[in-house]
Amino acid sequence: MTVSPRPTRQAPGIHHKAIGGMLVTALNDGMFEGSFAMLAAFETGTAEQMHRAAFRAIPPRLAVNSFLIQTEARTILVDSGCGTNFGYGMGNLAGNLAALGIKPGDVDTVLCTHLHPDHVGGLVDPAGKAVFPNAELVVHADDHSFWGAEATLAGATTDMDRGFIALARSTIAAYADRTKLLTSGEALAGISIVPEPGHTPGHSGWMIASGNDSLLIWGDIVHMPGIQFTRPDAGMGFDIDGGQAITTRQRIMDMVATDRLLVAGMHLDFPCFGHVAKASEGYAFVPEVWTPTL
Numbered sequence: 467m468t469v470s471p472r473p474t475r476q477a478p479g480i481h482h483k484a485i486g487g488m489l490v491t492a493l494n495d496g497m498f499e500g501s502f503a504m505l506a507a508f509e510t511g512t513a514e515q516m517h518r519a520a521f522r523a524i525p526p527r528l529a530v531n532s533f534l535i536q537t538e539a540r541t542i543l544v545d546s547g548c549g550t551n552f553g554y555g556m557g558n559l560a561g562n563l564a565a566l567g568i569k570p571g572d573v574d575t576v577l578c579t580h581l582h583p584d585h586v587g588g589l590v591d592p593a594g595k596a597v598f599p600n601a602e603l604v605v606h607a608d609d610h611s612f613w614g615a616e617a618t619l620a621g622a623t624t625d626m627d628r629g630f631i632a633l634a635r636s637t638i639a640a641y642a643d644r645t646k647l648l649t650s651g652e653a654l655a656g657i658s659i660v661p662e663p664g665h666t667p668g669h670s671g672w673m674i675a676s677g678n679d680s681l682l683i684w685g686d687i688v689h690m691p692g693i694q695f696t697r698p699d700a701g702m703g704f705d706i707d708g709g710q711a712i713t714t715r716q717r718i719m720d721m722v723a724t725d726r727l728l729v730a731g732m733h734l735d736f737p738c739f740g741h742v743a744k745a746s747e748g749y750a751f752v753p754e755v756w757t758p759t760l
């Protein structure tokens with residue numbers, strides 16, 4: 467008898483959650499190593515101390531998630547992870563969908579929180595072709611116009627910014643003939659856009675309501691869970707409007723804590739469903755406990 471070598475990777479990062487009559491599935495795209503220098507005007511020593519106290523990685527590691535929403539009539543993706551843009555260990559969307567028996571052609575709608583590369587990287591292949599041939603792209607009008615504008619490209623000062631813009635523009639081009647722009651209201655029955663400007667001009671969450679259940683998939687309200695729940699005033703250096711991003715984060719956290727609303731996020735630790743509670747300093751994330759049945 468031979469003993470299998472131990473695996474080097476986890477089983478597919480897939481976690482289901484029923485929201486009324488809809489099935490929401492978190493899909494982990496991977497985790498990448500970041501840096502506390504990504505924080506805006508936040509002391510690195512304080513950030514390190516907070517991570518050490520919480521037994522978190524130093525340097526910080528950021529989860530990247532996307533979500534699949536299945537209703538009786540629709541197969542919907544919310545964001546798409548990094549695709550091939552973040553290197554080894556990332557870009558697991560295609561494998562996760564395959565593990566669920568979902569083919570790219572089955573996806574009829576892609577709801578986008580914003581057009582950053584860790585959210586739209588899985589929507590286009592390296593040749594710039596749409597990965598989801600039958601999907602309508604739904605995004606906030608302000609994000610679409612910001613990333614598509616010549617002035618945004620002309621104003622870019624770093625290679626990183628130019629890379630972000632190039633990928634956003636290739637996404638806009640690949641889905642140009644089937645894009646729906648929203649600023650408010652429903653994209654589909656029971657799924658509404660929640661504008662959360664600041665991180666990017668049209669950065670948005672998606673509110674899902676079915677039966678007695680609701681869920682806010684809040685996009686990038688939090689990038690570093692070990693820092694920004696306690697300190698919602700900690701922004702990210704690449705927020706397009708840092709002040710507005712902080713105001714938005716404080717408003718959304720206050721809302722979901724007051725309303726006891728279930729949230730999920732693209733950079734919350736997988737499987738990334740939970741609640742936000744008011745704490746002695748700022749807020750605390752209370753992850754939902756894993757259950758064997760939906």
Ligand SMILES: [Zn+2]
Nearest residue numbers: 582584686732
């Ligand atoms: Zn992000």
